[in-house]
Amino acid sequence: MPNENNLLRKIMFRASWGACGRGKRKAAGLRGELRRRKLLGCACNRAALPLSLFGMEISSHQSHLLEQLNEQRKQDLFCDCNILVEGQVFKAHRNVLFASSGYFKMLLSQSSKDTSQPTTASFEVFSPETFVVILDFVYSGKLSLTGQNVIEVMSAASYLQMTDILNVCKTFIKSSLDINEKEKDHYFTLSAKSLNSGSDRPSFYRSRRKAKSNPRRSHIIPDEKAGMDNENSWSNYNSCPSPQMNIQQPEGPITKRIQKLGSMKRRRKHLRLNQGFVQYKSNKPEQSSGSYGALESNHISQHREEIYLNTENEEAGPDYQCERESEVIPKRWSVAQVEQELSRTSPELMDLKADELYTSMPTILGVMGGWNEDLPRMRFMCPFCTHTVKRRADLKRHLRCHTGERPYPCEACGKRFTRLEHLRSHFQTIHRAGKLICRKCKQHVTDLTGRVVQQGTRRYRLCNECLAEAGMDNIPNDDTDSEHPLLISIRNKNSRWPLEEEHRSDVEILKDESDKLVNQQVNNDSADEAEEKVKSNIR
DNA sequence: CTGGGGAAGGGGCCC
């Protein structure tokens, strides 16, 4: 290797000659030599200009640095952060924790500026054994996953907002599911006897922490069809740029894991959420609303569980944490992912309403800001995005923009709205010509100085001058108060029709739209209609 | 292609 390093140095030196043709040629010759020695990868092969060589990475540097930090940790050198996990103290470096965990990033960035004092953090939401796995990963890039610890590690990683670990755990579990599915296909049954109970072999995942790597790409989950052969599926994983995994086949029956999942949920439900930092005593109240655990047997929650496992957005940033009674859930779902997963795993869930979602999902609660104040501000966090709200009701309302639910249809034009007020506003302005403004000259117009004109389902006002100008002054006024029988029948069927008195003048609107209106009734339960409703509701 | 205006969507907050 010394010779090769010398060769690299020579290249760098030649490159410094810049535009010198001789230097270029010499550098090119040396690159050829390096290629022959397989020292340069494709990136260097592409490097036509010597200057690009300055960007060359010494791949061993990162690992060496990490090794050194790990050694320092083991020897308690320069450790400035104490992590207390169920009474057991772990020492680590603030910088490393900050760089590895969104949770620590948020916490340490909010913490005291006085870096002379060690920071102390305590956790009781995961076990010391779990934290050892995570800490080892932080300092080595190696994640020791087993069928026994994967759930707890994933929970802790979610809590600590370590998306690399989360994704590895997900793929681990996904692989187990694939394996199990394969077994099921093979034995035509998923009986306990088909589930071997061999000892867990640790699986090592090596994460390449590179800022350049596209996080989305590392989220690639092998196609299930391609995953029929497990080894192939794992080799697919290995092709993912990040996290790069050297994986032994995860083992253990999936039912065991699922049982463990359930037991974990039950266990975690009883865990006391006591996450306090010495410097910042949080008065974070425990959430007691609802019972997510009770939903475990629920069909929807089962699918949700799958979604939790499969759809978590790897880009979940370090901004927030989400938990309820230590229940760990993904920080963010992308809407597309959720929709895709819902349609894939359970199309019927595409009909999910924000209300149902709201009641079945774990409460998302967090402390936003205010760490330096006596009473931290409590915010409710959206699981799909970074949005936080003060009130549960606002979150419920906000969720509609993710579920695509539009419960308020305009029966004049069929357009649907997420809020009654929006429908009302729409109806007033579009179908009732509620604005007393001439559409043409923008002048204020009253019933005396102008009148309502209908254009399709739209109605607007024109002043007398603009009417005359358009040659419409002889057309009778469109503003009638009679009621169309169809509208009455529809309103009677639909108790949610919100415009009891406001749209009484829309007979003419309905003349052209009557057929459409029949098809636009809200509570149509046919499957086609439901499908159509979903499509139309999802923008 | 661009700017203006209307409509729609969404958040904050009061009642």
Added chain:
DNA sequence: CGGGCCCCTTCCCCA
């Protein structure tokens, strides 16, 4: 907690 209002932003259409 729901309804409602206000405000702001975004989108889309049109001149």
